[in-house]
Amino acid sequence: MNYGAILAALLVLTVLGFYLGRGRARAAAGRGQSRLHSLPGYYGAHVAIWMALPAFTLFVFWISFQGAIVEGIVWNGLPDRVTVLGETKPRDALPAEQKQLLINNIRNYATGDVVSGDVTALMKQGAAQYLRLEALSSWILAAAMAILAAVGLLLTYRSIAPTMRARVRVERVALLLLMVASTIAILTTVGIVLSLLFEALAFFTKVSPVDFLFGLEWSPQTAIREDQVGASGAFGAIPVFAGTMLITVIAMVVAVPVGLFAAIYLSEYASRRVRAAVKPVLEVLAGIPTVVYGFFAALTVAPMIRDAGAAVGLSVASESALAAGLIMGIMIIPFVSSLSDDIINAVPQALRDGSYGLGATRSETIRQVVLPAALPGIVGAVLLAVSRAIGETMIVVMAAGLSAKLTVNPFDAVTTVTVQIVTNLTGDPEFDSPKTLSAFALGLALFLVTLCLNVIALKVVQKYREKYD
Amino acid sequence: MNEKSVEHVVTAPPPEAAEADPAGADRNPVKMRTRGVNVHYAEKHALRDVSLDIGEREVTALIGPSGCGKSTFLRCLNRMNDTIDICRVTGRLELDGQDIYADSVDVVQLRASIGMVFQKPNPFPKSIFDNVAYGPRVHGLVADRADLEQLVEQSLRKAGLFDEVKDRFGDPGTSLSGGQQQRLCIARAIAVGPEVILMDEPCSSLDPIATARIEELIDELRQNYTIVIVTHSMQQAARVSQKTAFFHLGDLIEQGETPQIFTNPRDEKTQGYITGRFG
Structure with missing residues (x-):
């Protein structure tokens, strides 16, 4: 299943959840027992957040790790003896770079990219497996997200009552999102500095820092x-x-x-x-x-x-x-x-x-x-x-x-x-x-x-x- | 108090006021005279045909509701409106009988003779000493450091601030309290040796105690200076001024002795304003 479609479906469900929540809040207010704590929109937003946020977080983690997991399964599904660069060897005895080459070729073949060397039966077998697993994975993901969204909807929808402090909860999530955004900026800077630092350290193992800082010749x-x-x-x-x-x-x-x-x-x-x-x-x-x-x-x-x-x-x-x-x-x-x-x-x-x-x-x-x-x-x-x-x-x-x-x-x-x-x-x-x-x-x-x-x-x-x- | 330091920058002809009788406040000679002053801000007619006499060595209060043109009029008196592009001033304004809007008048000299104190204390971001020394330095009034120090001390004394700051001349002017800052601004104006001091709501950002100090100071300064003060406080006008002029919507409605304006106004608008019915 296409990832774009999954996200679009989640979006539609979330919007639905918003209207459902708001409607229920209005209905609760309409019964006139007591005044709503927050504006009805906040109840809707509360429902929407709990539908979208856990499902979306799962989505992000899933697609970051699914590649490695799928590749691992494909690798283990290959025959024990494989042919790479014309040599047939036991699969477990392959050098790391040849193993990487084989996996890259399988993935590239599966996605229609250019492969290095001729397409072998091994690649075709691996690629078919790769595509199967990927499709399966996306269906599992979609199902899991649907369940999360449904659970979120149920829990929050049922909790809607005039006494529930929806505004406070929504604002807390908004604060969290803002903090995540600023953290991303800071982490990026830290990442850049660290990558600079490690490469620079590698340089200083070859050239002494004293020579670098005080040398008069470049x-x-x-x-x-x-x-x-x-x-x-x-x-x-x-x-x-x-x-x-x-x-x-x-x-x-x-x-x-x-x-x-x-x-x-x-x-x-x-x-x-x-x-x-x-x-x-x-x-x-x-x-x-x-x-x-x-x-x-x-x-x-x-x-x-x-x-x-x-x-x-x-x-x-x-x-x-x-x-x-x-x-x-x-x-x-x-x-x-x-x-x-x-x-x-x-x-x-x-x-x-x-x-x-x-x-x-x-x-x-x-x-x-x-x-x-x-x-x-x-x-x-x-x-x-x-x-x-x-x-x-x-x-x-x-x-x-x-x-x-x-x-x-x-x-x-x-x-x-x-x-x-x-x-x-x-x-x-x-x-x-x-x-x-x-x-x-x-x-x-x-x-x-x-x-x-x-x-x-x-x-x-x-x-x-x-x-x- | 050294009269000389004040007098030696006077540019206008020697004031006959020197011989005037300081006792009779209502018989003071006219220091500034305005006839038919009109001010336009672009399309807006801000002041209409204002004719007002400002007596020497007395306090003239300009009162009226917000937007009545009293601050605009005050700023005409030392040509501060020149710095506003869209402002046009017509009519005749005289200082000691001389047209201050004449081509031959040097604005720099004019403003040295007519000092100004603003609504909000605006000390320069300099030391207390340099704030007061600013004017004398700009006008080259003093020959050496000793003269300058003497002039600064005198000015601070006249502004009633000397004892509070004598140990910290080097501190920034902005480190003083609001009331002290305003007195610093008065000292700064005095240091140039003006004959007239214009005050634009000088107490509006001060607390009652600081306000009382400034009012006392205004009363003392009246001995040597002609003062024009814009104020929103009718009590203040009644307390410090000898003459009062009431402005309303760009017109000068009524002018006269302060007691008369406050006890027996001739115009019903003045009556309405001072009794708090509008404004």
Whole structure:
């Protein structure tokens, strides 16, 4: 039986249950013995919840475990001697990867997917069994869900009485659902961090953390054979982080003054009409995909800077940190300006009036009253922008270089953490080489840096909020 | 009390008021004069033909139900309405006989001469000292730190706040209680050396004790300053003011000596309002 159909049936039953419950509650109220504790809808919802929730939970668990169980049964139903890759062996003596291959083939054949190698009689036999079991399983599931729903309906329907506190119970379930939702978000984060952590630990068994954190050379090519040339395999992360910092600093030098001044103009000087026109246009900048910024930086800005540098006798790399940083800064302008704009607008008008009332001019008021009042919030906004710049990937992948050079010269090519992660993980990497694993160590370090920045930024913004409440 | 620090920023011609007899409150010379003042907010006609004389060194109370235009009128007196795009002010408003809406008038100087205290205490997010020092610094009134400290102390004394804050000049102004904050705002206004102080419901967010302190303070300040106060409390108007003007729906209905307005109003609308029949 189709899973979609099962869920649809459950939904229909649940809706029916809702109306049944509500109807019974109304009838109970209509008999006029005493007033209903809750609105009739709550009784309906109570019935619906107890019909749907247990059945749906069963459904979720069932489909998460049914695959493994069905495969196990199919496996045990195969003959004792099986033929895999042309060799016939006792079934129990198969190596793990061959066993997996056979099972995958059976499942793929059953679902009409591509199988590796020729279709064998063994596969056909297994696949037939697989399909039979799956159909059986879905019928059992449907029946079990129907029983659960019926039990839920019966119990809750019978319990409907004016004294039953249906509202309290429904709200408790609503609270539970909200908690589950937030838990999912948190668990996902934890999962990501753990997967990063384990891979990074695997990396640190091959490269010492001291070398990684304090090494001054980054050259992640490791030798595939002994005598290979240019396979130094150095994993000192400092040049990579230095590159990230250099590009971030350039980006902030562009984004902070421009974004902040734009915000001041928009919130303090611009007339309502100008503001209504300019703000959306500025926010269009935020809507440009970073990949577009990336090729703009790589194909337009970088050569321009190189030629301009050549004209005044400077040697500028074609993939200069300056080009990537400039474009990243432009990308971040709307981020800084719209956050700062909100923060400046949150400064109470009463403060401005107080300053004007003392005869201060508009710019004096902005410099001495509005900006100091907004400063903590603006610092928070800038920190958020910094963590955004550090994590930005596409622009630097396209416009910054790959060679990890420890330099502060913006005309040089540098590489960044994100670029190294991308290059070390894309293509056809081996998943146990230090080169690939280094991406996870870099990712972990990057995550920690941006996490710290975000925490500081949030703290600063919070402190600012407390001031006017 | 040092008169000099107050006088040396006065921009208007030397006030003849110096020779006026401070005893006869009803014979005080006119400090501010308005004739036919109209205010429009976009399409809305907020004030109609208001002509009011504000006597020097006395307290003029503006009363009336909400939305009657009394705050709007107050904000015309130091051109605070300039900051509102859609607001248009016509008519003649004078300070010491000079049109304050004339092109030659510098709004910055005008507001230095006509200080303002707002409904809600609005200390800047700075220290107590810097709050009071803000105006003198903006206007460049003092030569050095010692002068500034002296001016700040004087202003705080005049606002009756000095003894409460003398040990904590460095604390943020927002750390004070509501009543103290409002007196800080008064000190801040005094520090610039104004001749007129406008108060827009200065006690509406304060408790009765803090309100009483402010009212006492207003009574003291009357010795040196011309005060215009908007208030919703008729008791307050009766207690602190010498002259009262009653506004209703954008019209100035009646003006006169405070005792006369409260005991023997000429207009029946005034009568209705002060006896609590509407508003």
